[in-house]
Amino acid sequence: MKAAVVGGGWAGIAAAVALADAGHDIAVFEMAPQLGGRARSVAGEPPYDNGQHILIGAYRDSLTLMRRLGVAPEQVLKRLPLALPYPAEPGLRLPPGPPLIAFARGVLANSGWPLSARFGLLAAAGGWLARGFRCGASLSVAELCAGLPVVVKRDLVEPLCVAALNTPASQASARVFLRVLKDALFSGAGSADLLLPRRPLSDLLAGPATAWLGDRLRLGARVKQIEPGWRVDGEAFDAVVLACTSVEAARLTAGVAPAWSTVAHGLGFEPIITVYLHSTGSALPSPMMALREGSDAPAQFVFDHGALGGTPGRFAFVVSGAASWVERGGCAEAVLAQATRELRWATPPVIDKVLTEKRATFACTPGLARPPAFIAPGLWAAGDYIAGPYPATLEGAVRSGHAAAQGVATGAGTGANGAANGSPTNTP
Ligand SMILES: Cc1cc2nc3c(=O)[nH]c(=O)nc-3n(C[C@H](O)[C@H](O)[C@H](O)COP(=O)(O)OP(=O)(O)OC[C@H]3O[C@@H](n4cnc5c(N)ncnc54)[C@H](O)[C@@H]3O)c2cc1C
CATH class of the missing domain: 3.30.70 (Alpha-Beta Plaits)
Structure with missing residues (x-):
């Protein structure tokens, strides 16, 4: 199959590598002079990161993709147990070990909080666990955590929420927040570990992907039009993965999939x-x-x-x-x-x-309708904004890239989350 990938951020790289590995003939169109999208290095001596990025141990697909491109995560990332030290306060620090026990031990050992606050958090976490880390779609993180002690909200919930969802707790989706907590804190040893880049951000994926993709890469090529068939700026392809930003994906699909385009266009x-x-x-x-x-x-x-x-x-x-x-x-x-x-x-x-x-x-708000990966037969979308369990993260981008590549390869008619015909999907 001849497939086009439009956009070379982490989602586009993931889709391109998966399609190439499946034996397809691919072309990657990236409007910038380099790959990486938002997760890239910017000019400086030595280069700056386009915003500090952190990964966590639960970023399974991102780490696998790095290895596929010849990058050793243990060399380019510093792995540390989750710790949130404040100036002059030790803060919460998770010891090694099975996740549930590590979390309980870390909370109980946090001498910066009164005992009542530590037990209050453990009781709330036990309740979330008992309910399978699920809650109503319309609930905000502030509402979910309203009963928690003030110090727990201030030192843990609010910083974690804004770090993971980039949305203040009062406006952030409790459902997505709980999913992040579940995968980070309660799913296997090391999932909550912080993985901090030791190299410029582009060395993690974009640079190695540039070398790996070679002449399949078209840098400085902004796609202007997608036509049914599928044609990308006039060139025929059997399938297309739109891995550009939601704004660009909405523009490119306005004529060919107006319902999908409207949902993508509606994101804040x-x-x-x-x-x-x-x-x-x-x-x-x-x-x-x-x-x-x-x-x-x-x-x-x-x-x-x-x-x-x-x-x-x-x-x-x-x-x-x-x-x-x-x-x-x-x-x-x-x-x-x-x-x-x-x-x-x-x-x-x-x-x-x-x-x-x-x-x-x-903006990861309660009840947000995100566009599904499937747009139309042979036309798929990938990106951190596509419907899925995660907020906008590197791992969400990579997983959506894999899902789109799989959809293209199998010719499936539904998205990774089961939404058909480009209709909007609430976060599962
Ligand atoms: C400052 C900052 C800090 C962050 N911190 C973290 C963090 O700590 N941890 C974490 O997991 N995530 C973090 N993120 C989020 C993470 O960077 C994104 O979720 C991820 O990079 C999104 O990848 P993507 O491929 O979906 O989109 P993008 O990276 O936006 O890639 C889209 C690509 O498409 C290209 N493009 C657009 N239109 C066209 C067109 N018409 N034709 C061709 N190409 C086109 C763009 O140039 C771009 O390269 C942060 C983001 C920022 C900005």
């Missing part, structure tokens, strides 16, 4: 701002630390690149769910003030680089 977005500070000779007590967000404190996490094998003295501050900071401005200066106030520095930190991704992820 949440920004992420990454502020890189530089401070010569400084190091954090831990490679990743949580920070308390507030009206004058935008960042929720900070990463020490020197401790991760990157540039010594480079620190990435992450502001997720950053809509209010995009609107009011002054985020980098506020991060600098927050960093100066809350952390110890060998030399005064300075602002090095600020990256604002206005459409970093789709």
